[in-house]
Amino acid sequence: MILNVLYLLATITFIFGLKLLGHPETAKKGNLIAASGMALAIVATLIFNEHEVSKKVYTLIGIAIVVGVVIGWVIAIRVKMTKMPELVSLFNGFGGASAALIGVVEFSHTGDNTLQMITIISAIVIGSLTFSGSMIAWAKLNGMMWKDIRLPKYNLINNIIFIGLIVFGAYIVWSQTESIFVVYILLSTALIYGVLFVIPIGGADMPVVISLLNALTGIAAAITGVLYGNMVMMVGGILVGSAGLILTFAMCEGMNRSLVNVIFGQFGETETEGAEGSAAALKGTYKSATVSDVAILMNYSQQVIIVPGYGLAVAQAQHAIHELEQILENKGIKVKYAIHPVAGRMPGHMNVLLAETNVEYDKLVEMDDVNPEFPNTDVVFVVGANDVVNPAAHNDPSSPIYGMPILDVENAKQIIVNKRSMKPGYAGIENELFYNQKTSMLFGDAKSVIQGLITELKGM
Amino acid sequence: MNEIFELLKNNLQLIYILILVIFIGIEVIKHIPAVLHTPLMSGANALSGVVIVGAILVMLNSDPDDYIALGLGFMAVVLGIINVVGGFAVTNRMLQMFKKNKN
Structure with a gap:
C-alpha cells in the first residue's frame, strides 16, 4: 500500500515538474522536482517490494544502478553544449532499449493474458525500433554518416516492413506462441526498421525525427507501465509521449510538412526531382566579398540581424558570434538574432547554443516577430543557415521546401552569407538567395571568418 | 470480435x-515557448527513463538462477538509469545557462 502512495506522489511530481518546465522562470525548479519524483519512484520500488528477493539479486541491482549513475553523470557533465542533439538521441535510444529488454524477459514469464501479451509485443517493437533509430540519428549527427543513404524503393520497402511488423506482432499475440525464437525475429525486424526509417532522413528533418523518437520512448515506457499495472510508469510515459508529439507537430509546422510526409518519406523523392530542376535553373553569378568589405559594411549600419544555423554549431563559432555582437553593440549598432523554429538539428537548438555564450534572452527573436524587421535592416548576416532562408519556399512550387515558412532575409538592404563553398546545403537544395543582387558571399570557416570580422571592426 | x-x-x-x-x-x-524546446525535450527524455522502474521489477521478480533474465534485466537497469540521471543532469546544466542570461 505504502508503495502505491509513494508512486502517487511521484506521479504528481512528474505532472507538476513538467508544467513548471514550460515557463522560463520556473523551468529549473520543474526539472529538479521531476528528478526528485523519479528518485522517489526508484527507491520506493527497491524498498517496498513484496517478493522475497535474494541478496544476490539486490547486489546486482545495486551494481547496475551505480554503474548507470556514474556513466550518465559523467556524460552529462562532460558533454559540450554543441553536442546536445547527439546526446538527446543517445539517451533516448537507451530508454528504448531498456523497454525492449523488459519486454523480452517478460515474454517468457507471462501466460496467456491477451492484454499483457499485447503490451509485451508493443514494448519490444517500439522499444527496439526507437533504439536503433536513435543510434542512427546519433551517428548521423555525430558526422559519422554524412550521406543520407537511400536504398532503391526505400519507401516501399520501409512501409512493407512496417506493416509486416504489425501483422507479425498481432500473429504472435493471437497464436499464443511460447517460442522465444519468434520474439527474437520480431525484435530484429524492429531493429532493422528503426535503421531503415532514419537512414534516408535528411539533416533538415532531424528536429522532427528526434522529437518523434523521443515521443516513442515515452510510449514504450507507458506500455510497460500498463504491463505491470504501474501508474507512475504509465503516467510518466504518456507525459513524455504527449510532450514529444507536441514538439513533433510544432517542428512539422515549422517546415510546412505533415507528419505522414516525414515518416513515409515522400520528401526524399520530391527532393531529388526538385534539386535537379532548380540546379538547372540556377546558373546565375554570385558576388563574393572579403572580410574587410563586410566589416566596413557592418560598421556603417544601424541594424544588423544575424541568422544562425547548424553550420554555426559545427564550426563551434557561438562564442565568436557573441563577441562580434558585443563589438557592434558597443559601436551603437543594433544587433538581433533571427531564430527559425527548425534551425539546427533539434527543437530549440540555436537557443541553447547561444545561451551557452550568455547572449541576452531578448536578442533572440522568433521568426514571426523578426520577419517584419528585415526591410529596416541594413545587413543580414547568415551564418551556417541555408534552407531556412531559401526564397524557393515562397516562389518555386517545384521545390521540396515550397510552402515552408522562412526568414525573409531578402527584404533586407544587404545580405552577407557565410558558407564554406558554393555547395548546396545539407538538404541538397540550391538556394537562389546566393544569386540575389543584394547578396554577397563570404566564404570560409564560420569561426575564422567571424574572428576576422572582430579584428577588423576593433581597428575601426 | x-x-x-x-x-x-x-x-x-x-x-x-x-x-x-x-x-x-x-x-x-x-x-511552450521555443526557447524551452530543447530543455523540455531533454527533460521529457529523462522522464521516459521511468522504464527503469520496470527494469528493477524484472530483476526483483527473476529467479536468482535465471541468468538470462538477470543479465537482460541488468542491462535494462543500466541503460534506464543512464537515461534518467544523464537526462536530468544535462537539462539542469542547460537551464542554468538560461538563468545566467536573465541577470
Whole structure:
C-alpha cells in the first residue's frame, strides 16, 4: 500500500515538474522536482517490494544502478553544449532499449493474458525500433554518416516492413506462441526498421525525427507501465509521449510538412526531382566579398540581424558570434538574432547554443516577430543557415521546401552569407538567395571568418 | 470480435485513465515557448527513463538462477538509469545557462 502512495506522489511530481518546465522562470525548479519524483519512484520500488528477493539479486541491482549513475553523470557533465542533439538521441535510444529488454524477459514469464501479451509485443517493437533509430540519428549527427543513404524503393520497402511488423506482432499475440525464437525475429525486424526509417532522413528533418523518437520512448515506457499495472510508469510515459508529439507537430509546422510526409518519406523523392530542376535553373553569378568589405559594411549600419544555423554549431563559432555582437553593440549598432523554429538539428537548438555564450534572452527573436524587421535592416548576416532562408519556399512550387515558412532575409538592404563553398546545403537544395543582387558571399570557416570580422571592426 | 469487447470490458478503468492522462499531458505542455524546446525535450527524455522502474521489477521478480533474465534485466537497469540521471543532469546544466542570461 505504502508503495502505491509513494508512486502517487511521484506521479504528481512528474505532472507538476513538467508544467513548471514550460515557463522560463520556473523551468529549473520543474526539472529538479521531476528528478526528485523519479528518485522517489526508484527507491520506493527497491524498498517496498513484496517478493522475497535474494541478496544476490539486490547486489546486482545495486551494481547496475551505480554503474548507470556514474556513466550518465559523467556524460552529462562532460558533454559540450554543441553536442546536445547527439546526446538527446543517445539517451533516448537507451530508454528504448531498456523497454525492449523488459519486454523480452517478460515474454517468457507471462501466460496467456491477451492484454499483457499485447503490451509485451508493443514494448519490444517500439522499444527496439526507437533504439536503433536513435543510434542512427546519433551517428548521423555525430558526422559519422554524412550521406543520407537511400536504398532503391526505400519507401516501399520501409512501409512493407512496417506493416509486416504489425501483422507479425498481432500473429504472435493471437497464436499464443511460447517460442522465444519468434520474439527474437520480431525484435530484429524492429531493429532493422528503426535503421531503415532514419537512414534516408535528411539533416533538415532531424528536429522532427528526434522529437518523434523521443515521443516513442515515452510510449514504450507507458506500455510497460500498463504491463505491470504501474501508474507512475504509465503516467510518466504518456507525459513524455504527449510532450514529444507536441514538439513533433510544432517542428512539422515549422517546415510546412505533415507528419505522414516525414515518416513515409515522400520528401526524399520530391527532393531529388526538385534539386535537379532548380540546379538547372540556377546558373546565375554570385558576388563574393572579403572580410574587410563586410566589416566596413557592418560598421556603417544601424541594424544588423544575424541568422544562425547548424553550420554555426559545427564550426563551434557561438562564442565568436557573441563577441562580434558585443563589438557592434558597443559601436551603437543594433544587433538581433533571427531564430527559425527548425534551425539546427533539434527543437530549440540555436537557443541553447547561444545561451551557452550568455547572449541576452531578448536578442533572440522568433521568426514571426523578426520577419517584419528585415526591410529596416541594413545587413543580414547568415551564418551556417541555408534552407531556412531559401526564397524557393515562397516562389518555386517545384521545390521540396515550397510552402515552408522562412526568414525573409531578402527584404533586407544587404545580405552577407557565410558558407564554406558554393555547395548546396545539407538538404541538397540550391538556394537562389546566393544569386540575389543584394547578396554577397563570404566564404570560409564560420569561426575564422567571424574572428576576422572582430579584428577588423576593433581597428575601426 | 468478442475477444476485443472482452478486453475492453476487463480493462475499462485503465482505458479511462489512459485517455485522461493523454489530455493532461497535452494541456500541461501546450504553449511552450521555443526557447524551452530543447530543455523540455531533454527533460521529457529523462522522464521516459521511468522504464527503469520496470527494469528493477524484472530483476526483483527473476529467479536468482535465471541468468538470462538477470543479465537482460541488468542491462535494462543500466541503460534506464543512464537515461534518467544523464537526462536530468544535462537539462539542469542547460537551464542554468538560461538563468545566467536573465541577470
